[in-house]
Amino acid sequence: MKISLFFILIYCSLCLAVFLFQRKLEYIPTGTLLEPQQYDFNEAQSQMFKSYDGLKLTYWYAGNQNNEADIILYFHGNAGNLGGRADKLKYIKRNSSFSLAALSYRGYAASEGSPSERAFQLDAEMFLKKILAKGYKLENIILYGESLGSAMAIKLASKYKVKAVFLEAPFWSASEVAKQTYWFLPVELLMIDKYESHKYLAKFSVPIYMIHGTKDSVTPIEHSRKIYATLPENLLKTKKEIIGADHLEFELDYLNNELHNFINEVNINN
Numbered sequence: 001m002k003i004s005l006f007f008i009l010i011y012c013s014l015c016l017a018v019f020l021f022q023r024k025l026e027y028i029p030t031g032t033l034l035e036p037q038q039y040d041f042n043e044a045q046s047q048m049f050k051s052y053d054g055l056k057l058t059y060w061y062a063g064n065q066n067n068e069a070d071i072i073l074y075f076h077g078n079a080g081n082l083g084g085r086a087d088k089l090k091y092i093k094r095n096s097s098f099s100l101a102a103l104s105y106r107g108y109a110a111s112e113g114s115p116s117e118r119a120f121q122l123d124a125e126m127f128l129k130k131i132l133a134k135g136y137k138l139e140n141i142i143l144y145g146e147s148l149g150s151a152m153a154i155k156l157a158s159k160y161k162v163k164a165v166f167l168e169a170p171f172w173s174a175s176e177v178a179k180q181t182y183w184f185l186p187v188e189l190l191m192i193d194k195y196e197s198h199k200y201l202a203k204f205s206v207p208i209y210m211i212h213g214t215k216d217s218v219t220p221i222e223h224s225r226k227i228y229a230t231l232p233e234n235l236l237k238t239k240k241e242i243i244g245a246d247h248l249e250f251e252l253d254y255l256n257n258e259l260h261n262f263i264n265e266v267n268i269n270n
Contacts, residue, residue, distance in 0.1 A: 015185060018182065018185060022192060023115055027078055028078055028080070029079075029080070029105075030081060031081050032081075032083075033081050033082055033083050033108075039090070040086075041086050041089065041093075043093050045062070046060055047059055049126065049127070049130045051122070051126055053119075055106060056111070057103065057105075057111045057112070057123060057126075057127075058082075058103075058109075058110035058111045059101055059102060059104060059130075060082060060100075060104075061101045062089075064099045067099075067134060067135035067136055068136075069097060069140065070098050070163060070263065071100065071101060071140060071142070072100045073101050073127065073142070073144065073153075074101065075102075075124065075145045075146065076103075076105070076149050077146045077147035077149060078147065081104060081109035082102055082103075082109065082110075083109065085102065088255070089102055092259065095256050096259075096260065103124070105120055106123055117194070120152060121151075128156060128160065138163075140163055142166060143164070143165045145165070145168070146169070146248065147171070147218070147247070150169070150171065150197065151171070151174070153165050153167060154200050154201075155200055157200075157208075158204060161205070162206055163266060164206060164207045164208070164263060164266045165206050165207070165208040166208075166209045167208065168212075168250065168255075169211070169212050169223075169224070169247055170212075170219070171223045172198045175191045175195075176223065177218070197227070198226070201231050203232070205235065207265075208238070209237075209238045209240075209259075210224045210238070210239045210240070211242065211250060212242070213241075213244070213247065213248075214245065215245060216245070218246075219247060221241060236269055238265075
């Protein structure tokens, strides 16, 4: 009896610890964000806007003279910072006619505040409005979501009729991802920031592209398969599975070609 009570106490203590420190596990901001030029991204400028609650948030902006051209709004994953995506952003910018804006989430390098799902989603909407204020139109906006960033892109596109959504390793929900690691815990009860992207899929109306590695050890490919199957049948939707690739293991030239090919397809179908 005493042994059973001991293990129950240990388990309850573990649950409490995970509940209290869950955002330290879910969000992993690291490092310092330098100016874009220090990553040899000379086309971009570091800019700021104020969040709904008055915090200063940083984003990189690489625009064209023509604000009627398409622009990519980029939402990065949960680890590192925007600087770790500099090579990808440079490659896309230098090999396309797109303008580009990439947000550094609150609590991440060069942005104030602390991470949370509610704040991230509200910040993403403010970010979109900031870009629209520069003269861009909704029909020219491409939402690009990387892993966690897919949740921001999907929810935004469920509310705003943007041009397209392009996703790397999206998930059905963050709680489903967490269950993979913390299978021994009552994740649904403990988790606050669940990012339940699946709730926005049934009536989704924006063209969507997903790319996922078949050996993804962070977000299993089944997430993309479930998303694809749930999206409306008549929707322009594409899913590419990269054989043997782990989480976000995609060649830049391939990603860029897929992005261009998909947007060309969107243009043809409009």
